[in-house]
Amino acid sequence: MKRRIGLGLCAIAFAAAPAAAQDTTVVERGGGVRIGITYQPGVRPGMLILGGERGTALDSARTIIARDLNYSDEFEMIALPLGDSLTLRIRPPEGDGATGSFVPFVNYALYAALGADFAVNVHREADSGVVVTLYDVQGDVVRRELRIPNLDPEARGFRLRVHRIADEIVRAVTGVPGVAATQILFINAGRIYRVDFDGHTVEGLSTPGINAMSPTWAPDGRHAVFTEFLDNGQGSLYLLDLDTGRRQVIPPTVGTLNYAPEFSPDGTTLAFTRSDGEGTDIYTYNLADECCLQRLTVGGFSDNLSPTYSPDGRRIAYVSTRPGYTQIYIMGSDGTGQELFAPFQYGVSGESHAPEWSPDGLNIAFDRYVSKVSQVFLMDVGNLVVRQLTSLGRNTDPTWAPDARHIAFVSSRTGSNQVWIIDMETGRVRQLTRLGEARLPAWSPRIAERTN
Numbered sequence: 326m327k328r329r330i331g332l333g334l335c336a337i338a339f340a341a342a343p344a345a346a347q348d349t350t351v352v353e354r355g356g357g358v359r360i361g362i363t364y365q366p367g368v369r370p371g372m373l374i375l376g377g378e379r380g381t382a383l384d385s386a387r388t389i390i391a392r393d394l395n396y397s398d399e400f401e402m403i404a405l406p407l408g409d410s411l412t413l414r415i416r417p418p419e420g421d422g423a424t425g426s427f428v429p430f431v432n433y434a435l436y437a438a439l440g441a442d443f444a445v446n447v448h449r450e451a452d453s454g455v456v457v458t459l460y461d462v463q464g465d466v467v468r469r470e471l472r473i474p475n476l477d478p479e480a481r482g483f484r485l486r487v488h489r490i491a492d493e494i495v496r497a498v499t500g501v502p503g504v505a506a507t508q509i510l511f512i513n514a515g516r517i518y519r520v521d522f523d524g525h526t527v528e529g530l531s532t533p534g535i536n537a538m539s540p541t542w543a544p545d546g547r548h549a550v551f552t553e554f555l556d557n558g559q560g561s562l563y564l565l566d567l568d569t570g571r572r573q574v575i576p577p578t579v580g581t582l583n584y585a586p587e588f589s590p591d592g593t594t595l596a597f598t599r600s601d602g603e604g605t606d607i608y609t610y611n612l613a614d615e616c617c618l619q620r621l622t623v624g625g626f627s628d629n630l631s632p633t634y635s636p637d638g639r640r641i642a643y644v645s646t647r648p649g650y651t652q653i654y655i656m657g658s659d660g661t662g663q664e665l666f667a668p669f670q671y672g673v674s675g676e677s678h679a680p681e682w683s684p685d686g687l688n689i690a691f692d693r694y695v696s697k698v699s700q701v702f703l704m705d706v707g708n709l710v711v712r713q714l715t716s717l718g719r720n721t722d723p724t725w726a727p728d729a730r731h732i733a734f735v736s737s738r739t740g741s742n743q744v745w746i747i748d749m750e751t752g753r754v755r756q757l758t759r760l761g762e763a764r765l766p767a768w769s770p771r772i773a774e775r776t777n
Contacts, residue, residue, distance in 0.1 A: 369751075370442035370498065372400035373462075382455065385478045386487045387447045390457070392523050393491030393505035394445070396755065398731075398748035399498065403441050436462045443468070443498060457490050459497050469497040484526060485772060492771070504726045506772050509733055509757065510540040510549060511744055512764040517551055519567075520744075524757045530565065539584045539765060544592040546772040550575070552584040562586055562597060564612075568775070576610045576618050585631045588612075589658070590638045596621075598630040607632050607643055609658075621660030631679060634658070636686040642666060644678055651676040653691060653704075667691065667704050667711060677702075679722045683729045690714075690723035690732055701734055714747070724768045733757065733766045 374391040395402045436444045444460040455476040461468040471490050477483060488505035495503030507522050510530070517531040517540050531537040531551060538560075540551040547567055554560045560582045564573045575595065576583075586597040593613040599606060605628035611617040622629035627647035634641055638658060645654045653667035667677055667689070675694030682689050689704045701715045701723050714720075718738030725732055726746075733746050744758040744766045 369399060369401045371403050371440045373403045373405070373436055373439060373441035373444040375444055375446045376405065380449070382476045382478050383447050383449065385483075386455065386457070386476060386490070389484060389487045389523070390445060390447065390491045390494070393488055393503065394494060396523060396746075397491070397495050397503045397505070398751050398753055399495055399503070400443070401440075403439055405439075431460055433460070433462050433465045436460070445494060457494070459494050469494065482775075484521060486774075488522065489774065501728065502771065504728045504731060504771065507726060508769045508772065509724075509744065510542065510551075510765075510767040510769070511735075511758060512538060512540070513758075513761045517549075518760070520758060524759075527758075527760060530567070539586065540767050541586050541588065542767055542769045543588050544590060544770055546770045549767075550586045550588070550595065552582075552586075554582075558582065560584060562595075575612065575615075578618075587632050587634060589634050590636055594658075596632040596634065596641060598632070600628075604628065605630055607641070607660075619660075621656065622663070629654075633680050633682045633689070635682050636684055642680045642682060642689055644680065651678060653677050653680050653689070666709075667702075668709055669693070669711075681724055682706075683725050684727050685729040687729070690725065692721040692723065701732075722765055724766050726768050727770050733768055735763055735766065 372394055374387060374394070391402070394400055431444075441462045444462055446458045446460070448456055448458075450456045450472075454472060454474040457471040457473070458467060459469040460466070471493055473486065473490070476486070485506055488507075491505045492503035495501070495505075505522050508519050509522070510517055510519055512518070515536040515538075516529055516533060517537050518527055518529050520527045530549070531553065536554040538552050538554070540549055542549055549565045549567060550562055551565070552560045552562055559580060561574050562576075562583045564575050565571075581599050581601040583597055583599050586595055588595055593611065595610045595612050597608060597610070599608050604624035606620055606622040606624045607629050609619045609621060621641070622643075622645070624645075624647075627645055628651075629643055629645045629647075632641045632643045640655055641658055642653055642655050644651045647654075648665065652665060652669060654663055655666035656663040667680075669677065675697070677691050677693040678699075680689050680691040687706060689706060691702055691704070692699045693702050694700075695713065699719050699721045700713055701720045702711055702713050704711045715734075715736070718736050720734055720736045720738075723732045723734045730749050731746055732749065733744055735742050736745050738745075739756070742762045742764060743756055744763045745754055745756050747754045
């Protein structure tokens with residue numbers, strides 16, 4: 326969600342990388358990209374996606390769920406022998422005869438022989454729509470069943486609904502839901518786009534022909550805020566309702582450049598950067614009461630920008646040029662107690678930009694120049710230890726997934742700036758976007774089912 330903006334104007338980009346591994350990429354089957362890490366067999370549970378009933382909705386759901394579970398990085402995905410020839414067989418229950426209702430025949434011994442700890446089946450059930458079943462292969466038992474009354478692949482929201490199913494499968498195994506039902510905002514050719522977690526359904530959101538930047542998500546997952554520039558160099562923040570498309574200027578002032586917004590965790594306050602005749606500083610605005618603009622920093626001869634809230638809402642990390650070049654500072658959410666936060670080494674590392682606090686509060690990701698090339702770093706908030714995550718290409722602007730495990734970033738490693746995603750536990754990296762030149766990604770919270 327953070328954006329790197331230098332000296333009051335916006336030079337913007339983005340990045341990330343592995344937990345404790347060299348940043349080298351190897352293309353794997355299916356178009357994914359993997360950091361050069363050697364995996365030990367058995368570290369992650371084996372997951373088998375069963376074949377079975379055919380149909381447009383079933384096939385689409387099965388494909389999406391398989392991709393989501395693969396991208397969750399929680400499982401070793403097991404390919405079926407001979408492609409899809411190993412299907413889930415069915416048989417009538419005893420006593421029902423040939424015309425009775427059918428139930429899946431689950432061959433636990435076969436799945437275990439293939440190395441599976443879990444198996445997933447997607448099938449139709451009379452009067453129950455579509456049923457997604459998670460089998461615990463080692464326990465010879467059904468772990469979870471998810472029923473969907475109507476699964477229409479042409480209906481709006483179909484993909485998000487299936488993503489939520491995949492997240493519940495992850496929850497059933499690990500105790501924590503996955504992040505498939507999330508989306509990422511990014512900039513391409515001055516316009517804001519939205520893309521699903523798996524790289525599908527790319528959709529333009531902002532006005533074509535008007536230069537936009539620095540998008541960020543509201544905690545409710547239903548609104549976003551971003552900047553649109555005017556011809557005179559000024560710019561306003563717009564609150565966008567992602568369901569209706571309705572836009573609202575916040576705060577309602579003119580004659581300034583407002584950018585790099587960030588919601589407080591409870592969604593009631595918006596922190597942002599403002600550049601005007603008095604300098605470049607961080608302000609907050611009370612969204613709940615639509616009032617009470619407050620200035621948190623007084624730059625004087627320095628710039629203060631790119632705020633990011635701690636998950637408890639009590640602190641804000643940001644960048645400031647007060648030491649002579651841009652470094653990461655921290656302060657209370659009311660502007661008190663401002664101090665240098667991320668340690669740096671003179672002559673070894675350069676300017677730091679685009680901090681973003683992890684959802685669990687344990688780390689701050691940011692980018693920093695190393696030998697005049699920007700790379701992504703991670704700082705442990707508890708002990709202030711900083712480590713470099715990337716080394717391949719130019720990497721900037723990290724943004725966290727709600728699981729505090731995955732980071733999206735922009736990298737030039739393949740020649741153009743694109744959004745990539747890294748799993749911090751396995752070091753696996755995959756490319757998300759393939760559209761022009763991507764910039765400034767912002768990862769959404771988990772997007773809940775709409776109830777109204």
